[in-house]
Amino acid sequence: MTTISAGNGSRRGTGDRTVHSASSRPSTGFAAIVCAGALALAAAPPLAAQETEDPSVWDGVYSAEQAMRGKKLYEATCSRCHGEDLSGANARPLAGESFIRDWGGLKLDGVLTRAKTMPPGAAGALGEAGYVDIIAYVLEVNEFPHGEAELTATRAGDVLVYGVDGPDAVPNFAMVQVVGCLSRDDRTWMVTDGSEPIRTRDPDASTGDVLTLTQAMALGANTFELMYVFPDPDPYEGHRVEAKGFLIRREDSADAINVTTVASLDAACRP
Numbered sequence: 001m002t003t004i005s006a007g008n009g010s011r012r013g014t015g016d017r018t019v020h021s022a023s024s025r026p027s028t029g030f031a032a033i034v035c036a037g038a039l040a041l042a043a044a045p046p047l048a049a050q051e052t053e054d055p056s057v058w059d060g061v062y063s064a065e066q067a068m069r070g071k072k073l074y075e076a077t078c079s080r081c082h083g084e085d086l087s088g089a090n091a092r093p094l095a096g097e098s099f100i101r102d103w104g105g106l107k108l109d110g111v112l113t114r115a116k117t118m119p120p121g122a123a124g125a126l127g128e129a130g131y132v133d134i135i136a137y138v139l140e141v142n143e144f145p146h147g148e149a150e151l152t153a154t155r156a157g158d159v160l161v162y163g164v165d166g167p168d169a170v171p172n173f174a175m176v177q178v179v180g181c182l183s184r185d186d187r188t189w190m191v192t193d194g195s196e197p198i199r200t201r202d203p204d205a206s207t208g209d210v211l212t213l214t215q216a217m218a219l220g221a222n223t224f225e226l227m228y229v230f231p232d233p234d235p236y237e238g239h240r241v242e243a244k245g246f247l248i249r250r251e252d253s254a255d256a257i258n259v260t261t262v263a264s265l266d267a268a269c270r271p
Contacts, residue, residue, distance in 0.1 A: 012132040056160040060147025062136035070137030100163040101171045105199040108156035182241045183268035194222035205263035225256040240266040
């Protein structure tokens with residue numbers, strides 16, 4: 001695999017696969033998204049369509065009484081940073097589109113793991129049960145239904161987070177992976193015949209078993225503009241590629257991807 005390393009343009013080669021990584025995030029807005037997304041991202045396979053039998057936040061996974069306990073804890077320990085209405089003050093919002101953008105496609109145990117690092121300077125101070133109660137309150141504010149049983153730390157590992165558009169919907173600014181044909185329109189790099197974007201936790205080029213799955217992905221009918229690709233991936237024009245980065249949905253033109261990696265999968269782009 002030949003790698004073009006971010007930031008210095010150095011190369012190392014051990015095969016015929018090519019990886020091309022973005023070296024910077026020119027937009028400060030996207031830098032903030034990178035920092036926020038890093039809380040949820042860890043190296044893992046792409047998050048393809050979820051099995052419908054998985055419990056989700058729509059299945060009443062917490063109780064109303066538990067959310068009430070969580071509200072008291074939240075107001076005492078979290079509201080100063082995250083806002084009284086969870087809309088964010090000095091920290092990330094925990095309600096609305098931001099919650100789905102940060103945690104959609106992931107399980108609630110990821111939210112719990114992050115919660116345990118709070119509050120700043122006193123990580124773990126609320127005890128596991130306390131953090132789970134706060135998550136129950138966050139679910140209530142996000143209008144996910146409550147049920148009879150209480151949420152537990154063990155159960156959180158089974159519960160999938162997704163919004164009203166369903167488990168396969170990819171929210172705006174989520175980190176995604178697509179496969180398609182690399183081409184250039186004037187000065188703009190594009191992925192044409194692109195697959196549907198799927199969530200991923202890994203901003204780097206796929207390897208191992210995940211690479212095998214990626215190479216088998218079918219092309220599609222989507223077009224994506226690639227933003228902030230540096231240096232130019234000229235050697236890969238016409239290749240079948242994997243592109244990863246933050247999805248930017250548009251109403252009046254092709255969706256875009258703020259690129260973290262472009263990797264060549266094949267020198268020819270064919271179905």
